[in-house]
Amino acid sequence: GENVEQHPSTLSVQEGDSAVIKCTYSDSASNYFPWYKQELGKGPQLIIDIRSNVGEKKDQRIAVTLNKTAKHFSLHITETQPEDSAVYFCAASPTNTGKLIFGQGTTLQVKP
Amino acid sequence: GAVVSQHPSWVICKSGTSVKIECRSLDFQATTMFWYRQFPKQSLMLMATSNEGSKATYEQGVEKDKFLINHASLTLSTLTVTSAHPEDSSFYICSARAGPGGDQPQHFGDGTRLSIL
Numbered sequence: 173g174e175n176v177e178q179h180p181s182t183l184s185v186q187e188g189d190s191a192v193i194k195c196t197y198s199d200s201a202s203n204y205f206p207w208y209k210q211e212l213g214k215g216p217q218l219i220i221d222i223r224s225n226v227g228e229k230k231d232q233r234i235a236v237t238l239n240k241t242a243k244h245f246s247l248h249i250t251e252t253q254p255e256d257s258a259v260y261f262c263a264a265s266p267t268n269t270g271k272l273i274f275g276q277g278t279t280l281q282v283k284p
Numbered sequence: 285g286a287v288v289s290q291h292p293s294w295v296i297c298k299s300g301t302s303v304k305i306e307c308r309s310l311d312f313q314a315t316t317m318f319w320y321r322q323f324p325k326q327s328l329m330l331m332a333t334s335n336e337g338s339k340a341t342y343e344q345g346v347e348k349d350k351f352l353i354n355h356a357s358l359t360l361s362t363l364t365v366t367s368a369h370p371e372d373s374s375f376y377i378c379s380a381r382a383g384p385g386g387d388q389p390q391h392f393g394d395g396t397r398l399s400i401l
Contacts, residue, residue: 204387215290215377215392216328223387261327270316270386274327 174199178275195262196244204265290393307378313358314380322375
């Protein structure tokens with residue numbers, strides 16, 4: 173089955189700097205890769221997603237890149253702000269199951 | 285758009301009681317809903333997948349008689365933890381997906397923190 177590895181587990185950046193979180197997946201049949209932000213005591217919030225027919229997608233300060241050959245995808249947050257501090261999860265969805273397989277999560281701390 | 289409401293947000297009950305958690309998609313119809321469990325500082329673990337009008341599909345290791353799932357309408361799924369015990373204490377989160385394809389977004393509720401005394 174699908175396995176998703178996420179790194180780093182914790183990331184601390186200064187306000188205004190960029191943050192990058194990387195994920196790798198194992199199942200070449202996966203075709204959908206969402207990223208979620210989870211604040212303390214809340215459910216995950218979808219912040220951006222990408223499908224396997226696209227290599228890059230951007231939404232304001234957030235971008236995601238996908239390398240199908242290498243089976244990895246990354247989240248890029250530019251001009252970080254303290255309110256970006258949260259736990260971020262990547263996920264992959266194999267076409268044959270439609271389920272989301274989550275990475276282990278990255279705790280991002282943005283220092284003012 | 286794509287709001288999922290989960291209720292209650294927090295429940296404390298005695299060991300041996302049953303607890304029902306509701307998950308509603310407020311502004312879209314959800315053909316498929318999912319139930320996850322999350323332990324502190326850990327990732328989400330899928331418990332089961334439910335499609336409207338059919339029986340839920342449980343992940344390996346999840347007791348279907350312990351965690352009863354009902355998806356009676358396109359906007360409501362319920363999870364009932366039967367005869368709950370302290371080891372069932374956890375954060376339970378539902379998600380809803382509008383379309384049948386795995387490449388359609390899942391939208392999550394804000395979770396239910398269950399504490400069994």
